[in-house]
Amino acid sequence: MRAAAPALALTLLLAALPAAAETRCGWIDNPTPGNWWLTDAAGEWTLAEQGGYQAGGMDRIPDLSTGEWVATNGPHGYGCACMDAETDGADRIVAIFAVRQLKLADCAADPALPSRP
Template identity: 55%
Template structure:
């Protein structure tokens, strides 16, 4: 009986672990070129956060992204533009951020000095 309980507990733990998404730290250019369009370009990929008219809606944790224009920022289109940031996120493993866990805006110089990053835009 003890073995069955132990086996059930181990199987349950494996199922939970398999379904849990691991947080990833992503650093690069956070871009907001027009209303409701947000993405992050890091050394590996362009990660879509949200796009205008997207059925997926707003990503959980979007409120953690403060007004990027209040810090080191490049204005490209009215009140829209880009900045440098690090985020703790969950992704779909392809090209989409599915949840934002934390957001930290950095100096533009940090991203400009990173040779692995493409210039935004």
């Protein structure tokens, strides 16, 4: 039993550590209030849904309209960005740690991303 105690302590310590952040780059969409998605080479990731799901750290998304932003519905629209985030491994961003806005041309030139009008 004593020999198992250090292994158990290490297992509990590692389980308490946060998951590693991934850097994901692509089109960031905010088509309507409260709805946010990121589309990267792996697919579409939900950041927030109006009246429902919201990733932790949404306040870390800067005002993207001050950079290259395409307004499609009042102030809502899309841009290009990279974010350091944690995902659920399926289709949701669960935590946002940092967001860096890129030029629209960066996403437009990426063959792994869908084209935008």
